[in-house]
Amino acid sequence: xxxxxxxxxxxxxxxxxxxxxxxxxxxxxxxxxxxxxxxxxxxxxxxxxxxxxxxxxxxxxxxxxxxxxxxxxxxxxxxxxxxxxxxxxxxxxxxxxxxxxxxxxxxxxxxxxxxxxxxxxxxxxxxxxxxxxxxxxxxxxxxxxxxxxxxxxxxxxxxxxxxxxxxxxxxxxxxxxxxxxxxxxxxxxxxxxxxxxxxxxxxxxxxxxxxxxxxxxxxxxxxxxxxxxxxxxxxxxxxxxxxxxxxxxxxxxxxxxxxxxxxxxxxxxxxxxxxxxxxxxxxxxxxxxxxxxxxxxxxxxxxxxxxxxxxxxxxxxxxxxxxxxxxxxxxxxxxxxxxxxxxxxxxxxxxxxxxxxxxxxxxxxxxxxxxxxxxxxxxxxxxxxxxxxxxxxxxxxxxxxxxxxxxxxxxxxxxxxxxxxxxxxxxxxxxxxxxxxxxxxxxxxxxxxxxxxxxxxxxxxxxxxxxxxxxxxxxxxxxxxxxxxxxxxxxxxxxxxxxxxxxxxxxxxxxxxxxxxxxxxxxxxxxxxxxxxxxxxxxxxxxxxxxxxxxxxxxxxxxxxxxxxxxxxxxxxxxxxxxxxxxxxxxxxxxxxxxxxxxxxxxxxxxxxxxxxxxxxxxxxxxxxxxxxxxxxxxxxx
Amino acid sequence: xxxxxxxxxxxxxxxxxxxxxxxxxxxxxxxxxxxxxxxxxxxxxxxxxxxxxxxxxxxxxxxxxxxxxxxxxxxxxxxxxxxxxxxxxxxxxxxxxxxxxxxxxxxxxxxxxxxxxxxxxxxxxxxxxxxxxxxxxxxxxxxxxxxxxxxxxxxxxxxxxxxxxxxxxxxxxxxxxxxxxx
Numbered sequence: 001x002x003x004x005x006x007x008x009x010x011x012x013x014x015x016x017x018x019x020x021x022x023x024x025x026x027x028x029x030x031x032x033x034x035x036x037x038x039x040x041x042x043x044x045x046x047x048x049x050x051x052x053x054x055x056x057x058x059x060x061x062x063x064x065x066x067x068x069x070x071x072x073x074x075x076x077x078x079x080x081x082x083x084x085x086x087x088x089x090x091x092x093x094x095x096x097x098x099x100x101x102x103x104x105x106x107x108x109x110x111x112x113x114x115x116x117x118x119x120x121x122x123x124x125x126x127x128x129x130x131x132x133x134x135x136x137x138x139x140x141x142x143x144x145x146x147x148x149x150x151x152x153x154x155x156x157x158x159x160x161x162x163x164x165x166x167x168x169x170x171x172x173x174x175x176x177x178x179x180x181x182x183x184x185x186x187x188x189x190x191x192x193x194x195x196x197x198x199x200x201x202x203x204x205x206x207x208x209x210x211x212x213x214x215x216x217x218x219x220x221x222x223x224x225x226x227x228x229x230x231x232x233x234x235x236x237x238x239x240x241x242x243x244x245x246x247x248x249x250x251x252x253x254x255x256x257x258x259x260x261x262x263x264x265x266x267x268x269x270x271x272x273x274x275x276x277x278x279x280x281x282x283x284x285x286x287x288x289x290x291x292x293x294x295x296x297x298x299x300x301x302x303x304x305x306x307x308x309x310x311x312x313x314x315x316x317x318x319x320x321x322x323x324x325x326x327x328x329x330x331x332x333x334x335x336x337x338x339x340x341x342x343x344x345x346x347x348x349x350x351x352x353x354x355x356x357x358x359x360x361x362x363x364x365x366x367x368x369x370x371x372x373x374x375x376x377x378x379x380x381x382x383x384x385x386x387x388x389x390x391x392x393x394x395x396x397x398x399x400x401x402x403x404x405x406x407x408x409x410x411x412x413x414x415x416x417x418x419x420x421x422x423x424x425x426x427x428x429x430x431x432x433x434x435x436x437x438x439x440x441x442x443x444x445x446x447x448x449x450x451x452x453x454x455x456x457x458x459x460x461x462x463x464x465x466x467x468x469x470x471x472x473x474x475x476x477x478x479x480x481x482x483x484x485x486x487x488x489x490x491x492x493x494x495x496x497x498x499x500x501x502x503x504x505x506x507x508x509x510x511x512x513x514x515x516x517x518x519x520x521x522x523x524x525x526x527x528x529x530x531x532x533x534x535x536x537x538x539x540x541x542x543x544x545x546x547x548x549x550x551x552x553x554x555x556x557x558x559x560x561x562x563x564x565x566x567x568x569x570x571x572x573x574x575x576x577x578x579x580x581x582x583x584x585x586x587x588x589x590x591x592x593x594x595x596x597x598x599x600x601x602x603x604x605x606x607x608x609x610x611x612x613x614x615x616x617x618x619x620x621x622x623x624x625x626x627x628x629x630x631x632x633x634x635x636x637x638x
Numbered sequence: 639x640x641x642x643x644x645x646x647x648x649x650x651x652x653x654x655x656x657x658x659x660x661x662x663x664x665x666x667x668x669x670x671x672x673x674x675x676x677x678x679x680x681x682x683x684x685x686x687x688x689x690x691x692x693x694x695x696x697x698x699x700x701x702x703x704x705x706x707x708x709x710x711x712x713x714x715x716x717x718x719x720x721x722x723x724x725x726x727x728x729x730x731x732x733x734x735x736x737x738x739x740x741x742x743x744x745x746x747x748x749x750x751x752x753x754x755x756x757x758x759x760x761x762x763x764x765x766x767x768x769x770x771x772x773x774x775x776x777x778x779x780x781x782x783x784x785x786x787x788x789x790x791x792x793x794x795x796x797x798x799x800x801x802x803x804x805x806x807x808x809x810x811x812x813x814x815x816x817x818x819x820x
Contacts, residue, residue: 320682
C-alpha cells in the first residue's frame with residue numbers, strides 16, 4: 001500500500017477510535033452508577049436475567065438513575081450470577097452468587113446508601129483501601145488474561161466499547177503493513193492453532209497465501225463440540241469483535257474476500273452476538289467493502305452448525321458449509337490448498353483468531369515472551385467436574401496441572417481425594433495423580449497420552465469410576481462417528497461393547513489387551529482426527545488405572561462405587577435414626593419402606609440406583625451406603 | 639403424571655385439517671426457499687429455517703425442497719438425517735433436552751435422564767402420546783459449571799436432581815390446571 005493510502009486508513013481508524021474512547025470516558029466519568037451483569041449462557045442458567053430485572057425494578061421503584069449493562073462472562077462460573085457495580089467514589093466492586101433479593105439490597109444499601117454489603121463481595125477490581133481486591137485470590141497469581149481480558153467488562157453488543165479497549169487497533173496496524181509482513185509477524189510469534197492439534201498458524205497462512213487459486217476463504221471454527229469445553233462460546237458471547245478482527249487480519253494476509261464463522265446451533269446467544277458484531281463492524285467501516293477506506297474488502301457470514309461433532313474436523317466442516325453431509329475426507333490435500341469449494345482456505349479456531357489482533361498490535365516478541373518453549377502464549381481451560389472453582393481459566397503455557405487444579409481451581413470439594421483429570425474431551429486422555437506436575441503445553445500432554453484438544457478439563461475424584469469415564473467418552477464418539485471409514489465406525493462399536501460388558505461385570509480378563517490392540521489399530525487406520533483420537537480415553541485409563549479394569553472383571557466390583565450394575569444401596573440398620581423419613585420421601589420409585597422397629601429398608605428389586613436417598617439422608621446419621629459387589633447386601637426379611 | 643390424557647391419534651384428525659396443514663407447509667416452505675434463492679449450498683440453513691417454523695422437517699417440505707433444487711429427495715433426506723439437530727417427527731409442546739456432556743455425566747446426568755424417562759413414561763427421542771412432552775439428549779449446552787443441566791422449553795435448569803424433575807413437571811401440571819398454559 002502506498003504511503004498516503006496507509007496514512008488514510010490510520011487516519012480513518014483514529015477518528016473511529018477517538019469517538020469510541022470519548023464515549024467510553026464519558027461512561028466512566030459519569031456520575032451515574034453503572035451495574036454490569038454477566039448474562040452469557042452460563043450466567044443465564046444461574047438466573048442472571050432475573051437479576052437484571054430485579055435491578056431494573058428496584059431502580060425504577062426507588063427512582064434512581066443508574067445504567068444497567070448486560071456483559072459477557074468473566075469465567076468465574078461457580079459464582080454466577082456475577083455483578084460488577086461501578087459507583088463514583090468507589091472502586092469497581094464485583095459481587096458473586098447474586099439473587100434478585102441481593103440485587104434489591106445492593107440498590108438500597110450500596111447505590112443509595114454507602115454500605116458496599118461486604119457479605120456478598122467477591123472483591124474489588126482495583127487496588128484500594130476500602131474493600132479487599134479480587135487479586136487477593138490465589139488464582140490471580142497464575143492467571144494471565146489475554147484472550148479473556150475484555151470478557152465480562154465490556155458490552156459485547158457495543159462495538160465502541162471494544163474499540164475503546166484496544167479492539168481493531170491490530171487491524172488498523174495490519175492494514176498499514178504488507179500482507180507478507182503480517183504473516184511474518186504471526187510466524188515469529190510462534191502462535192500455534194488453538195483448536196487442539198497445534199499446527200503453526202503462520203505456516204498455514206503462508207501456504208494458503210502462496211498457492212494459486214481464487215477466491216480464497218477464511219473460516220472460523222466455532223463448532224465447539226467437545227462436551228465439557230465452552231471457552232469459544234464465552235469468547236463469542238463476551239468479546240465477539242476480537243474474533244471478527246482476527247479473521248479480517250487473516251483475510252488481509254492471505255488475500256481472501258469472504259469468510260465464514262461456523263458456530264454450533266446449540267449456542268443461540270453466540271450466534272446472535274456474532275451477527276450483531278458483524279453488523280456493527282460493517283456499520284463502522286471495519287468490515288465489508290473498502291475497509292477503513294483501503295482497497296481491501298472482506299465479508300463474513302455466520303453459518304450455524306447442526307449438531308454433528310465431526311463437523312469440528314476441518315474437512316468435514318467445509319463439506320457442511322457447502323450444504324452436504326459433514327463427512328471428512330483424506331488429507332492431504334490440506335484445506336490451505338484445496339479447501340472450501342476446492343479453493344485455498346484458512347481455517348482456524350476462535351481462540352487462534354482472537355490471539356492475532358494482539359500479536360499484531362503488541363508485537364511478536366511480546367507474545368513469544370509468554371509461555372514455554374515450543375508452546376507460546378496462554379491456554380484457556382474450561383475447568384469442570386469435581387473442582388471447587390469451576391469456570392474458565394487462562395494461564396500461560398507451561399503452568400503445571402497441579403497449579404491449575406489446586407491453586408487456580410481451589411482443589412477438590414468435600415475433602416475428597418483427587419483421582420484423575422480428563423483433558424481434551426473425547427479425544428484426550430485421563431491423567432493420574434502421578435502426572436500432576438506435567439506442564440501444560442502441546443508436547444508434554446501428547447507424551448502423557450492426553451492432548452491439548454479443545455481445552456476441556458474435567459476433574460474426577462474418588463467417586464468417579466475410570467472404566468465408566470472411558471465408556472462415556474467412547475459412547476460419545478461411537479454415536480458421533482460419521483461412518484465413512486471402517487476402523488472408526490466398527491472399532492468404536494466393538495470397543496464400546498467390550499467396555500459395556502466390563503461395567504456390567506461380564507468382562508473377560510483378556511479383553512483388556514484386546515482393547516489396547518483395537519485402540520492402536522484405530523489410531524493407525526482411521527481417516528480423520530475423530531477416529532484417530534477416539535481410543536485415547538480408553539488407552540490412558542488402561543495405562544494408568546488398569547487395576548480398576550481388573551477389579552470390574554475379576555471381582556465384579558466397582559472400586560469407585562459408580563457402575564450401576566455392580567453396586568447396591570443399603571441402609572445401615574445401626575445408623576438409621578428410625579423416626580426420620582427423609583429417604584422414604586426422597587425415593588422417586590417408592591423403593592424404601594419402613595421395616596421392623598421403624599428401620600428403613602431398600603427394596604433392591606425396585607431400586608433404580610439413583611442415589612437420591614444417599615443425598616437426602618441427614619449427614620448426622622449418614623446411614624445410606626453403597627456396596628460393591630451387590631452380593632454384599634445382607635438378605636432382608638419383610 | 640398418573641392422570642391419563644386422551645391421546646391424539648393421527649387417524650382421528652379430519653382430512654380437511656390434514657390437507658390444510660399440508661397447504662400451510664407448502665406455502666411457508668416456498669417462502670423460505672425464496673429467501674435463500676433456492677441455492678443448493680444453502681440447503682442446511684433452509685432446513686434449519688423450516689425446522690424453526692414447524693418444529694420438525696415435514697415430509698412435504700423435504701419433497702418441496704428437493705423439487706425446487708432439482709435434486710433427489712434422498713439427497714435432502716441424507717443431509718437431514720446426518721445432523722443431530724434435525725428431527726423428522728413433531729416435537730412435544732414442552733421439549734425437554736437433557737445434557738449429557740462430560741461434566742453432566744460426571745455429576746450424574748444419566749440419573750436425571752432416567753428420572754425424566756421414568757416420569758414421562760417415554761424413552762429418549764420419543765414424544766408422549768398426548769404430544770405434551772418430548773425428550774432428547776444433547777451433547778453439551780455449554781453450562782458445565784451448572785451440571786447436571788436440563789433444558790426445558792429453552793429454559794436452562796441447572797443442578798437438576800430427580801426431585802427437581804418432579805418439581806418441574808408438577809409446575810406444568812399446576813399451570814395447566816390454572817389454565818394459564820400457553
